[in-house]
Amino acid sequence: MALPDLAKKPQRFTGGHRACAGCGFPVTIKIILQAAENPVVVGCATGCMEVTSTIYPYTAWRCSFIHTAFENAAATMSGVEAAYRSLKRQGKIDKDIDFIAFGGDGGTYDIGLQALSGAMERGHKLVYVCYNNQGYMNTGIQRSSATPRGANTTTTPAGTHLPGKPQYPKDLTAIMAAHGIPYAAQASMSHWNDLYRKAQKAFAVDGPAFLNVLSTCRLGWATAPEDTVDVAEGAVQCNVWPLFEVENGKWKLTFKPKKPLPVADWMKQQGRFKHLFQSDNTELLESIQRQVDEDWQRLLELCGE
Amino acid sequence: MTLSSQTKNLLKVHQQVNVNIEPNAGWRDLPIGGVIPQAGTATQFATGDWRTIRPVWSKEKCINCHRCWLYCPDMSWISENGQIQGVDLTYCKGCGICANVCPAKVHAIEMHPEDNFKDDEVVKEG
Numbered sequence: 001m002a003l004p005d006l007a008k009k010p011q012r013f014t015g016g017h018r019a020c021a022g023c024g025f026p027v028t029i030k031i032i033l034q035a036a037e038n039p040v041v042v043g044c045a046t047g048c049m050e051v052t053s054t055i056y057p058y059t060a061w062r063c064s065f066i067h068t069a070f071e072n073a074a075a076t077m078s079g080v081e082a083a084y085r086s087l088k089r090q091g092k093i094d095k096d097i098d099f100i101a102f103g104g105d106g107g108t109y110d111i112g113l114q115a116l117s118g119a120m121e122r123g124h125k126l127v128y129v130c131y132n133n134q135g136y137m138n139t140g141i142q143r144s145s146a147t148p149r150g151a152n153t154t155t156t157p158a159g160t161h162l163p164g165k166p167q168y169p170k171d172l173t174a175i176m177a178a179h180g181i182p183y184a185a186q187a188s189m190s191h192w193n194d195l196y197r198k199a200q201k202a203f204a205v206d207g208p209a210f211l212n213v214l215s216t217c218r219l220g221w222a223t224a225p226e227d228t229v230d231v232a233e234g235a236v237q238c239n240v241w242p243l244f245e246v247e248n249g250k251w252k253l254t255f256k257p258k259k260p261l262p263v264a265d266w267m268k269q270q271g272r273f274k275h276l277f278q279s280d281n282t283e284l285l286e287s288i289q290r291q292v293d294e295d296w297q298r299l300l301e302l303c304g305e
Numbered sequence: 306m307t308l309s310s311q312t313k314n315l316l317k318v319h320q321q322v323n324v325n326i327e328p329n330a331g332w333r334d335l336p337i338g339g340v341i342p343q344a345g346t347a348t349q350f351a352t353g354d355w356r357t358i359r360p361v362w363s364k365e366k367c368i369n370c371h372r373c374w375l376y377c378p379d380m381s382w383i384s385e386n387g388q389i390q391g392v393d394l395t396y397c398k399g400c401g402i403c404a405n406v407c408p409a410k411v412h413a414i415e416m417h418p419e420d421n422f423k424d425d426e427v428v429k430e431g
């Protein structure tokens with residue numbers, strides 16, 4: 001699909017929402033909703049996306065939208081999808097409808113993980129999208145299990161005791177793939193074509209699908225608002241955020257950087273890693289690079305590259 | 306019944322966004338559970354007044370790639386029949402993403418300080 005054609009389809013997310021200037025997730029929403037051919041019902045966990053897009057009596061959604069609690073977007077949408085299937089069986093609905101649950105990384109990797117795991121295991125036909133901005137941003141930038149090692153957050157403050165978050169992020173996309181669902185993929189708002197295609201596949205499968213989409217938070221990452229797309233692109237180009245999909249158990253790389261950038265180049269773009277370059281952190285930076293390289297090698301093997 | 310100015314304001318906002326409430330309504334008449342019965346009411350909330358810099362588009366230079374349309378978080382670029390028509394500043398927060406993603410060789414969008422447009426009536430929007 002060429003972009004001018006994509007723009008011909010009606011948009012289902014409007015301006016007038018109150019996300020920060022230069023926020024990444026509205027672009028993630030735009031690309032995913034443009035890929036849906038049917039009417040959609042969206043459920044959204046508490047977090048920046050929900051808070052900024054549905055401030056009563058305003059809503060930026062042009063489709064049915066349910067605000068769920070922080071932890072249960074997947075459970076709510078499981079119920080909605082089950083009710084839909086029942087109504088369809090009774091002949092009370094004949095339309096095809098797509099169901100989407102959006103959750104932030106906090107609402108997905110952490111507090112919503114069991115609801116998500118259950119929804120995937122029960123086999124509901126819904127697309128769960130984690131818009132991943134690598135931290136609890138709506139409550140003022142706390143660490144999550146998706147936050148990269150070394151990042152400064154309010155709960156892992158960089159200072160004399162701590163060089164930012166001590167742990168590596170967990171690999172949630174692999175955990176979701178391990179559920180044996182028909183489709184799980186990792187994508188970035190910066191690579192729209194890749195994300196669009198993955199969203200189409202997610203809507204098409206007959207069962208649960210999971211998308212983990214890197215979506216810049218320029219406030220929490222401390223980047224300039226105009227650099228939102230560049231920074232997400234940088235994460236892909238340095239292999240911190242590889243683009244891949246797992247379709248019916250088969251792993252496939254969907255993008256391979258020509259010459260991967262050093263991770264430190266990507267980190268230097270962001271204020272949340274600033275402290276790492278103000279004193280000697282060679283050892284930490286080297287171990288982060290080593291971890292990224294090892295993860296990348298493992299991914300290449302899984303993808304048969 | 307006399308309404309407080311706060312309630313009056315709330316009613317005005319509801320009417321503006323087509324949430325159906327009687328003119329004399331009180332809080333009991335609000336939709337239960339904070340339901341918003343209309344879709345897309347945020348279009349009534351102009352975020353353009355957040356802006357300190359403004360995108361200026363050159364129709365001549367534009368190659369119609371639509372990258373600005375895609376990457377604008379505030380849905381500000383207008384496309385009709387696959388052709389970019391320009392930018393609607395009603396919601397534009399002046400993030401500068403559009404100017405940044407417009408291909409470097411094309412450079413059809415430049416950001417300018419809002420101050421330069423002081424006398425321009427478009428500034429009154431938002």
Ligand SMILES: Cc1ncc(C[n+]2csc(CCOP(=O)(O)OP(=O)(O)O)c2C)c(N)n1
Nearest residue numbers: 046047048070104105106107135136137138
């Ligand atoms: C059970 C519960 N605990 C805490 C909160 C407060 N809270 C609201 S949003 C949020 C963080 C959301 O983080 P994430 O899911 O990553 O979304 P983001 O804001 O980063 O987009 C928290 C902790 C809540 N709403 N509910």
Ligand code: SF4
Nearest residue numbers: 019020023048217218
């Ligand atoms: S805090 Fe971050 S995620 Fe939240 S609206 Fe602002 S830029 Fe977006």
Ligand code: SF4
Nearest residue numbers: 377397398400401403
């Ligand atoms: S400056 Fe930002 S909000 Fe304004 S049109 Fe450009 S991308 Fe959209």
Ligand code: SF4
Nearest residue numbers: 367368370371373407
């Ligand atoms: S990004 Fe630049 S060249 Fe492309 S459509 Fe927008 S203004 Fe035109």
Ligand SMILES: [Mg+2]
Nearest residue numbers: 104105135136
């Ligand atoms: Mg988050």
